[in-house]
Amino acid sequence: MTDSKKENKILLAHGGGGRLTSHLIEKTILPAFSNDTLDKLTDAASLDLTSASVCMTTDSYVVKPLFFNGGDIGKLAVCGTVNDLAVAGATPVALSLSLIIEEGFDIDTLEKILASAGATAKQAGIDIVTGDTKVVEKGAADGLFINTAGLGTRHENADIDFDRVTKTDKIIINGTLGDHGMTIISQREGIKFDSPLQSDCAVLSGLIADVLNSGANVKFMRDPTRGGVAAVLNEIAAASGFTIELDEPSLPIDETVRAAADMLGFDLLDIANEGKVVFVVDEKDAGKVVDICKNHELGKKAAIIGEVLDKEESPVVELKTKIGGRRIVQMPYGRDLPRIC
Amino acid sequence: MTDSKKENKILLAHGGGGRLTSHLIEKTILPAFSNDTLDKLTDAASLDLTSASVCMTTDSYVVKPLFFNGGDIGKLAVCGTVNDLAVAGATPVALSLSLIIEEGFDIDTLEKILASAGATAKQAGIDIVTGDTKVVEKGAADGLFINTAGLGTRHENADIDFDRVTKTDKIIINGTLGDHGMTIISQREGIKFDSPLQSDCAVLSGLIADVLNSGANVKFMRDPTRGGVAAVLNEIAAASGFTIELDEPSLPIDETVRAAADMLGFDLLDIANEGKVVFVVDEKDAGKVVDICKNHELGKKAAIIGEVLDKEESPVVELKTKIGGRRIVQMPYGRDLPRIC
Secondary structure: OHHHHHHOEOOHHHHOOOHHHHHHHHHHHHHHHOOHHHHOOOOOEEEEOOOOEEEEEEEEEOOOOOEEOOEEHHHHHHHHHHHHHHHOOEEEEEEEEEEEEEOOOEHHHHHHHHHHHHHHHHHHOOEEEEEEEEEEOOOOEOOEEEEEEEEEEEOOOOOOOHHHOOOOOEEEEOOOOOHHHHHHHHHHHOOOOOOOOOOOOOOOHHHHHHHHHOOOOEEEEEOOOOOHHHHHHHHHHHHHOEEEEEEHHHOOOOHHHHHHHHHHOOOHHHOOOOOOOEEEEOHHHHHHHHHHHHOOOOOOOOEEEEEEEEEOOOOOEEEEOOOOOEEEOOOOOOOOOOOOO | OHHHHHHOEOOHHHHOOOHHHHHHHHHHHHHHHOOHHHHOOOOOEEEEOOOOEEEEEEEEEOOOOOEEOOEEHHHHHHHHHHHHHHHOOEEEEEEEEEEEEEOOOEHHHHHHHHHHHHHHHHHHOOEEEEEEEEEEOOOOEOOEEEEEEEEEEEOOOOOOOHHHOOOOOEEEEOOOOOHHHHHHHHHHHOOOOOOOOOOOOOOOHHHHHHHHHOOOOEEEEEOOOOOHHHHHHHHHHHHHOEEEEEEHHHOOOOHHHHHHHHHHOOOHHHOOOOOOOEEEEOHHHHHHHHHHHHOOOOOOOOEEEEEEEEEOOOOOEEEEOOOOOEEEOOOOOOOOOOOOO
16 A cells, blocks of 8 residues: 555656656646647647747746635646736637646646646647646645646737727726635635635636627737736736726625625735736727627626726826725735735 | 845745736846847737747756756756757747746845846847746745746758657767766765866757758757656657667766766766757768767767667667677666756
8 A cells, every 4th residue: 555655646756857757747647638739749849820920928826725616726727828818819729838846746636637727728729738847855845836838829800009008998807806816815714605705717718709809999908817907907007108997886796705805804906816807998899898798608797897097197097986985096015915826 | 234135035925916026027037038029018928920830848947956057047947948949840939937936035146047047048049028927935935946938930941750760860969968967966965076067058959950951861859858868769769669779989978977977876878968969860961960060069079879770669778888788778767866957
């Protein structure tokens, strides 16, 4: 029994580039992702794209805990990078996936995470085409970190640029705020609610393709992950020079998430989402974009949540509150929420 | 003084996606890599390639120590991924670079590492076009891990495939074996030699382009990193079905590296290189490839080190020793050498 138990843990040699690395790749990694390109195990994946106009992005994932309600680090590592391609106006084509594993990590757990990443990639219609595995000694990493990089081709209707944002544009989000972040935080704090929180972790490329294919005049998109909607809107305000007004009563918020945020003292505008996209849309197309979102399973609670006001020397994000007051929505400082993704 | 010292360390908030993340990106990361694509700070870099036939690769770097004679983790993270593109027959075009940083990491040290990565990328003629920064709490990582992913366009002369390997092909390497691995190991063990060991960490895309541009019939290439030349040749033998014979007296080996390996009980065939490429070349072009290598600063000690023998049911890698004996060169197990790259 001892031997078989030992064999089910990651050893340093699994990262050494020798026989055990080959074994791990063949028995644990390839089965999760198998496709013609990856299976060749060349030093670099060879791809024939439909266009030479491409987008490239990367993210490392260090989320804690590795499994959370609504997802896990594997699903997140695919969703996050696919979404970064999609909001840049690209059709996702291929992903790389690289593992940094702590010695002693459970191989069954690794298999579950990789299966989840593979299933998410399949659902998104994207292949994981190349990868890498490193193992560090016990104590030199916290379980498992995953990096993914993504490659996509530019969507012909996409013209996504801060410079296109202008007065009267509408701000749209495809659903409720803060679900991912509050799920992670509550789970870490060990707080339970009557109706359980669930991360919104999801692949947005389908919904975004629907919007772009409609020909709607989308000026800018970004997924409000770390730093939340507050960070995204502050980035748009700073880069475009326009003040943005948010309408508090219009913000879609799940009641349990709101209760959790109130209890723990968080502003949901600052909290990470993993299945949300903020659109800046020409006002004449705003209704259409909301309708398209509502017709997609990931956009049922889509809403116009604000609009672009005047150009200013010091543009800000303002929240028009329920009781008619106004407050500035700051760029979050970032301290409170490590390892949310 | 306390405040300014504190400010020179990475805080968790540097990875939070808020103001401190923006500050780190603007003050520390962009200066090292600045280029038109990266400076836009979009969710994904937008690139217009010269071809839609591309290669993509990734590696995570966990080398310990972070600085070693001949390089550092930043230089290594660029060289390693550029080299993976080059040996796949691609002209490197763009890199992503993603950081996982331990809370408390020294920002001046980070700047040195990023400057080194930036200088190496510049020298290789490749832009770092997108990136990511995560911070994990003290103890959850060992200082700094870097992931790079690479994108390249396929070289028109490249036809690199295990299937093209055949009897009488020659095995060529562009220089001495094991310099990188023995440098890292000796430094970790605190062993000093009269003439210091130095990693061969280098960008190989220029040398490989010279070889491909010559029209030489290169059947296969791979960089012998983790697992060394032994792993690469075993992979070629297994995938092609041909036994490979290595000629021990022909192996280029630095005398100090040999002494270090003898002292520490390592076989240099198993040891990682970071500036070497193993070519499998049609015998009629072998002399030409060696000459091209010798005309490049990274190939002065290039040599034909072996040849492809018969196709066999259980193909092996055989070493013809100095004294005329023969031994099987096994696929290394991998246990002894964690965090070599």
